[in-house]
Amino acid sequence: MYFEECYRYLCAYSDYQECEFAIFGVPYDGTTTYKPGARFGPDEVRKASWVLETYSPHLRRDLADVKISDLNNIIIEGDQREILNRIYRATLEIMRDGKKVVMIGGDHSTTYPLVKSSKEVYKDIVLIHFDAHCDLREEYLGNKYSHASVIRRCYEITKDIYQFGIRSGDKDEWEFAWKNTNIFSRLPKEEDIKEIKSLDKYIYITIDIDVLDPAYAPGTGTPEPCGYSTKELISTLYLFRDLRDKIVGFDVVEVSPPCDVNSITSIAAAKIIRELILTIGK
Numbered sequence: 001m002y003f004e005e006c007y008r009y010l011c012a013y014s015d016y017q018e019c020e021f022a023i024f025g026v027p028y029d030g031t032t033t034y035k036p037g038a039r040f041g042p043d044e045v046r047k048a049s050w051v052l053e054t055y056s057p058h059l060r061r062d063l064a065d066v067k068i069s070d071l072n073n074i075i076i077e078g079d080q081r082e083i084l085n086r087i088y089r090a091t092l093e094i095m096r097d098g099k100k101v102v103m104i105g106g107d108h109s110t111t112y113p114l115v116k117s118s119k120e121v122y123k124d125i126v127l128i129h130f131d132a133h134c135d136l137r138e139e140y141l142g143n144k145y146s147h148a149s150v151i152r153r154c155y156e157i158t159k160d161i162y163q164f165g166i167r168s169g170d171k172d173e174w175e176f177a178w179k180n181t182n183i184f185s186r187l188p189k190e191e192d193i194k195e196i197k198s199l200d201k202y203i204y205i206t207i208d209i210d211v212l213d214p215a216y217a218p219g220t221g222t223p224e225p226c227g228y229s230t231k232e233l234i235s236t237l238y239l240f241r242d243l244r245d246k247i248v249g250f251d252v253v254e255v256s257p258p259c260d261v262n263s264i265t266s267i268a269a270a271k272i273i274r275e276l277i278l279t280i281g282k
Contacts, residue, residue, distance in 0.1 A: 010049035010274070028083055028106045030083075041104060052270055066281045084110070095117055109145055109149075111206045128205045136181075204249055220256050252269045
């Protein structure tokens with residue numbers, strides 16, 4: 001038993017056996033280091049999704065035409081290691097069934113088990129990381145699985161990491177990134193997509209909502225100025241249509257409703273999910 005009943009994402013009522021996308025939430029923020037509240041993110045993003053239309057005029061596609069199943073929220077019981085293992089086991093089953101995974105966080109530590117399961121099922125993977133922060137600390141406050149260390153742990157799984165929108169991190173993180181990952185303060189360009197495509201590997205995407213400027217996403221635990229607008233980010237995500245056959249899943253994490261203003265962060269996250277599903281879906 002991995003999941004418990006909760007609110008569902010827009011149009012996500014397909015039977016699991018026939019779905020292309022399987023959504024689940026992880027209401028966990030045990031490693032948050034500034035403002036807690038990301039544990040409320042999954043349900044609030046789902047509720048916000050019902051403010052949106054199902055149709056994307058840019059993509060000329062409709063969520064109603066995509067088979068999506070919302071499996072509800074991962075059960076949060078036990079210590080962090082047990083929770084991460086539960087996410088890993090659940091995702092492993094979903095990916096082995098050939099579904100694309102969509103995870104709604106939760107703090108960023110919850111991404112690690114999805115990258116781990118992607119590696120287990122698909123062998124060679126590329127991690128694409130959108131964030132304000134490097135998340136490359138060896139450990140933070142004694143925790144190697146902190147949200148501030150998640151990409152460092154992912155580096156132990158795959159060396160093919162592309163980081164975009166990054167504008168914050170300590171000296172050691174930046175020096176590690178400059179030597180070991182492909183790190184950019186800007187968002188992806190077409191040449192980046194071509195380079196990633198040339199690797200001919202499967203792809204997992206993780207999006208920390210704080211890649212957006214706090215003006216567009218105040219509802220997050222560690223806001224960082226000088227970020228991107230929602231329009232800039234979503235316009236960039238459309239480039240991933242050329243990688244759709246290789247993308248095995250994605251997540252949107254670190255939405256913290258208690259810090260939000262008029263639900264604009266939850267709505268932004270819900271739209272990011274809608275547009276990315278419609279971009280990479282069949």
